[in-house]
Amino acid sequence: MMVQYLEIKENHPDSLLFYRMGDFYELFFQDAIDASEALDITLTKRGHHNGADIPMCGVPFHAADGYLSRLIRKGFKVAICEQMENPAEAKKRGPKSVVKRGVVRLVTPGTITEDELLDARSHNYLVALTDASGEYGLAWLDMSTGDFYTQPVQANETNLSGVLLAALARLNPGELLVPERLFLREGLSDIVNEWRSIVSPLPSSRFDSENARRRLEDVFSIKALDAFGEFSRAEIAAAGSLLDYVELTQKGKLPRLFSPKRVRTGAVMEIDAATRRNLELSQSLTGGRKGSLLATIDRTVTGAGARMLGSRLAAPLTDPSAITSRLDMVSWFVQEDGRRMDLRASLRQCPDIERGLSRLTVGRGGPRDLAGIRDALREAGRLKSLLSAVSSDQLPVGVINCIEGLGDHSTLCGVLQSALQDDLPHLARDGGFIASGYASELDEYKQLRDDSRKLIAGLQADYAQKTGVSTLKVKHNNVLGYFIEVSPTNASKVNTDADSEFIHRQTLASAMRFTTVELSDLEQKISGAAGKALAIELGLYEKLVLEVLNQVEGIAIVARTLAELDVTSALAELAISERWNRPKIDDSLSFDIVGGRHPVVEAALAKTSEGPFVANNCTLEDQQRLWLITGPNMAGKSTFLRQNALIAVLAQMGSFVPAEEAHIGSVDRLFSRVGAADDLARGRSTFMVEMVETAVILNQSTERSLVILDEIGRGTATYDGLSIAWACVEHLHEANKSRALFATHYHELTSLTSQLSSMSCHSMRVKEWQGEVVFLHEVTSGAADRSYGIHVAKLAGLPHSAITRAEQVLETLERDGQAGNLAHLAEDLPLFAHLPTTDSTVEDSDGGNTMVDHRLKEVNLDDISPRQALDLLYELKAIEKEETKLKA
Numbered sequence: 001m002m003v004q005y006l007e008i009k010e011n012h013p014d015s016l017l018f019y020r021m022g023d024f025y026e027l028f029f030q031d032a033i034d035a036s037e038a039l040d041i042t043l044t045k046r047g048h049h050n051g052a053d054i055p056m057c058g059v060p061f062h063a064a065d066g067y068l069s070r071l072i073r074k075g076f077k078v079a080i081c082e083q084m085e086n087p088a089e090a091k092k093r094g095p096k097s098v099v100k101r102g103v104v105r106l107v108t109p110g111t112i113t114e115d116e117l118l119d120a121r122s123h124n125y126l127v128a129l130t131d132a133s134g135e136y137g138l139a140w141l142d143m144s145t146g147d148f149y150t151q152p153v154q155a156n157e158t159n160l161s162g163v164l165l166a167a168l169a170r171l172n173p174g175e176l177l178v179p180e181r182l183f184l185r186e187g188l189s190d191i192v193n194e195w196r197s198i199v200s201p202l203p204s205s206r207f208d209s210e211n212a213r214r215r216l217e218d219v220f221s222i223k224a225l226d227a228f229g230e231f232s233r234a235e236i237a238a239a240g241s242l243l244d245y246v247e248l249t250q251k252g253k254l255p256r257l258f259s260p261k262r263v264r265t266g267a268v269m270e271i272d273a274a275t276r277r278n279l280e281l282s283q284s285l286t287g288g289r290k291g292s293l294l295a296t297i298d299r300t301v302t303g304a305g306a307r308m309l310g311s312r313l314a315a316p317l318t319d320p321s322a323i324t325s326r327l328d329m330v331s332w333f334v335q336e337d338g339r340r341m342d343l344r345a346s347l348r349q350c351p352d353i354e355r356g357l358s359r360l361t362v363g364r365g366g367p368r369d370l371a372g373i374r375d376a377l378r379e380a381g382r383l384k385s386l387l388s389a390v391s392s393d394q395l396p397v398g399v400i401n402c403i404e405g406l407g408d409h410s411t412l413c414g415v416l417q418s419a420l421q422d423d424l425p426h427l428a429r430d431g432g433f434i435a436s437g438y439a440s441e442l443d444e445y446k447q448l449r450d451d452s453r454k455l456i457a458g459l460q461a462d463y464a465q466k467t468g469v470s471t472l473k474v475k476h477n478n479v480l481g482y483f484i485e486v487s488p489t490n491a492s493k494v495n496t497d498a499d500s501e502f503i504h505r506q507t508l509a510s511a512m513r514f515t516t517v518e519l520s521d522l523e524q525k526i527s528g529a530a531g532k533a534l535a536i537e538l539g540l541y542e543k544l545v546l547e548v549l550n551q552v553e554g555i556a557i558v559a560r561t562l563a564e565l566d567v568t569s570a571l572a573e574l575a576i577s578e579r580w581n582r583p584k585i586d587d588s589l590s591f592d593i594v595g596g597r598h599p600v601v602e603a604a605l606a607k608t609s610e611g612p613f614v615a616n617n618c619t620l621e622d623q624q625r626l627w628l629i630t631g632p633n634m635a636g637k638s639t640f641l642r643q644n645a646l647i648a649v650l651a652q653m654g655s656f657v658p659a660e661e662a663h664i665g666s667v668d669r670l671f672s673r674v675g676a677a678d679d680l681a682r683g684r685s686t687f688m689v690e691m692v693e694t695a696v697i698l699n700q701s702t703e704r705s706l707v708i709l710d711e712i713g714r715g716t717a718t719y720d721g722l723s724i725a726w727a728c729v730e731h732l733h734e735a736n737k738s739r740a741l742f743a744t745h746y747h748e749l750t751s752l753t754s755q756l757s758s759m760s761c762h763s764m765r766v767k768e769w770q771g772e773v774v775f776l777h778e779v780t781s782g783a784a785d786r787s788y789g790i791h792v793a794k795l796a797g798l799p800h801s802a803i804t805r806a807e808q809v810l811e812t813l814e815r816d817g818q819a820g821n822l823a824h825l826a827e828d829l830p831l832f833a834h835l836p837t838t839d840s841t842v843e844d845s846d847g848g849n850t851m852v853d854h855r856l857k858e859v860n861l862d863d864i865s866p867r868q869a870l871d872l873l874y875e876l877k878a879i880e881k882e883e884t885k886l887k888a
């Protein structure tokens with residue numbers, strides 16, 4: 001057996017080999033060590049190899065999915081090796097023959113189809129990247145849904161890595177295939193590093209574009225690939241490598257795939273990886289979906305709808321007519337309250353058939369997948385009547401297309417409806433899924449089986465009476481089949497003389513077991529009938545699957561149409577519940593937002609008592625293409641910047657937007673430089689990350705782009721930062737000419753308005769009231785006079801002494817001007833000069849001048865709540881600690 005194992009393992013060196021032995025998958029050698037660690041299961045040993053123990057661990061076959069999903073999530077690939085015959089067949093070849101085994105499938109992160117291993121609400125893309133004739137190309141497919149796309153990569157030496165990283169960030173691959181030769185290419189090291197955990201390097205021969213072309217033509221049964229549009233050699237090579245890899249992992253079985261569609265360069269709004277991350281489009285900065293824009297806007301009711309919404313948000317369109325057509329659909333559903341509600345109620349009944357269909361095509365489906373298709377086709381029929389009831393001249397084109405996409409599958413639906421029972425097993429091999437009345441022969445066998453079971457149940461009473469043992473039971477197990485059981489004390493009452501019908505079978509400490517000829521006859525009848533019934537059921541199952549697969553293209557289009565109806569009606573639902581409005585998108589260079597809001601911050605505020613979100617306008621055109629925004633910390637600058645970027649993304653994905661009005665000239669690329677984080681993994685400091693991101697913007701943004709820049713230059717010395725920020729504003733204004741929002745604390749920049757004709761200054765309003773600063777979160781024209789940074793520091797809980805000191809330093813700086821006197825500042829204001837001397841601080845003899853006393857004197861105990869009193873106590877304790885430190 002070990003010889004067989006080692007032979008198979010040699011062909012799958014990169015995968016853990018799940019070697020089937022009876023009811024277990026067993027792993028040996030290093031595989032066992034790795035898997036036991038990853039799964040936290042016991043590592044044991046079995047036999048010897050070259051004089052050493054062989055490490056071993058195992059997982060039960062029926063629970064393998066759970067273990068598989070954990071291994072895949074941890075980045076392993078698994079080769080599933082099954083027994084290809086039963087032990088009896090092997091024995092026929094000789095007593096020592098080993099059962100034939102073979103790998104039936106490779107489970108890799110990008111090629112899984114099981115619901116248990118996949119996230120229902122997001123796509124799992126297998127992506128290939130390669131080059132040919134000096135150009136790069138990408139292709140990707142979702143094996144579980146059949147989506148298949150390619151994209152040319154238009155980049156030069158300098159921006160290649162950025163362009164590829166942006167595309168990959170959009171796709172968020174489950175697995176990335178690259179030829180070995182690219183793996184080592186210098187310009188691509190960023191990509192390899194970023195996606196290392198999911199990259200599968202493959203021999204370069206698997207990316208041959210001519211072979212790939214033939215494979216594609218073959219698989220899609222077309223004479224020439226041109227039938228699907230124009231593709232570059234690199235795209236063809238990438239697409240072909242995907243087919244090749246899927247066949248390799250599925251051992252020759254290819255799932256149903258849509259024909260490859262090309263995503264034209266410029267067809268989608270380009271959003272680089274940093275911007276995507278910073279704007280928290282699909283993931284929050286902490287990593288999860290919660291708190292992201294996607295989670296906030298998702299009102300879909302099906303998995304397929306959620307996946308389509310995610311894809312649309314990741315890739316907003318640029319073509320105004322395509323966007324308008326999506327918006328027309330949303331508008332229609334906004335108006336049609338009743339139909340929208342009916343539609344969504346119906347969609348809620350629709351199972352995820354995209355994935356079920358894919359499982360059926362690769363032979364991993366089951367009766368529940370057939371039932372899923374039955375239910376979805378039934379709902380599709382209902383939806384079709386619902387939508388067709390409206391005269392077509394009142395319907396937007398998108399909805400008319402959907403009606404067509406829903407097709408007519410009533411015959412197949414009827415067949416599945418009459419064939420399948422209500423309560424279904426997971427696997428066909430368990431039987432029991434064909435409804436009574438569907439196949440008369442099957443019904444007869446089932447009747448026979450059930451009658452015999454009833455007879456057996458009757459026998460128990462019979463035998464109890466004959467033996468006088470009222471506790472006698474007829475039971476069943478897999479080893480003995482049916483048997484009669486009595487307790488040892490009653491055993492003597494069961495007559496086993498030669499002429500008696502009872503035959504002894506087994507003696508246990510707790511029971512004696514017997515059988516009778518009658519009982520074995522009945523058992524044989526039952527198992528014979530059950531076996532025949534199962535064979536018939538399996539035959540019918542195959543037929544039903546074939547019927548489904550004969551219409552696979554049409555059903556796949558139904559699935560996609562249902563997803564589209566879900567996304568569109570969900571966006572309409574969102575627009576109504578959140579009071580969003582339809583944006584106007586065209587080819588102009590406008591960016592005019594009236595009453596814009598940040599959807600995620602607004603949703604978060606709604607859950608607190610911190611008052612409503614304050615809406616703000618933003619007009620980036622003509623004399624004010626670039627807005628310079630100053631204002632205090634915490635006043636809402638970052639929120640304002642982000643909300644405008646999000647409104648552009650939402651509008652171009654075809655959604656209504658959180659604004660009263662929005663007119664946007666289609667944005668080709670969205671750039672942002674917000675937030676700050678070290679990228680220590682790549683050896684970049686915070687400031688370096690900031691500069692790399694800024695460089696991308698100044699090098700690549702155009703007048704069609706939208707740029708948001710938050711506090712450029714804050715990560716370095718004041719004057720360096722100011723100079724960089726200054727130069728960036730000028731460059732954006734003069735060279736890039738992009739529509740831009742630039743938030744800064746360098747109030748000096750406001751003086752640029754006199755030079756830059758298309759720049760205008762704006763600030764966040766605050767009100768000072770009884771010595772406190774109130775943030776109004778309102779954007780108003782004109783520059784801010786102060787930053788109120790110290791006020792925010794106080795809110796954040798900096799010690800009193802530090803706050804007082806900061807106020808003194810600020811006053812001096814403001815009074816004397818920053819430039820000349822910095823060097824003298826330390827001398828003029830010695831460290832902690834404002835504090836009382838050590839002696840008087842702690843041991844004031846006239847009893848009452850310590851800081852604790854000062855603070856206590858300020859407080860009127862009758863004015864504060866118990867909670868405030870507790871806070872005060874903590875504060876006093878902290879002051880006291882600080883004083884003790886000073887004294888020391």
Ligand SMILES: Nc1ncnc2c1ncn2[C@@H]1O[C@H](COP(=O)(O)OP(=O)(O)OP(=O)(O)O)[C@@H](O)[C@H]1O
Pocket residue numbers: 601605612613614615631632633634635636637638639640777778
């Ligand atoms: N328009 C608004 N309406 C209501 N609350 C808002 C609004 N904008 C921002 N806020 C609240 O103010 C907080 C601070 O906002 P934000 O981070 O945008 O300020 P900022 O000016 O960028 O601050 P800093 O300069 O310190 O980075 C937000 O977390 C939010 O709770």
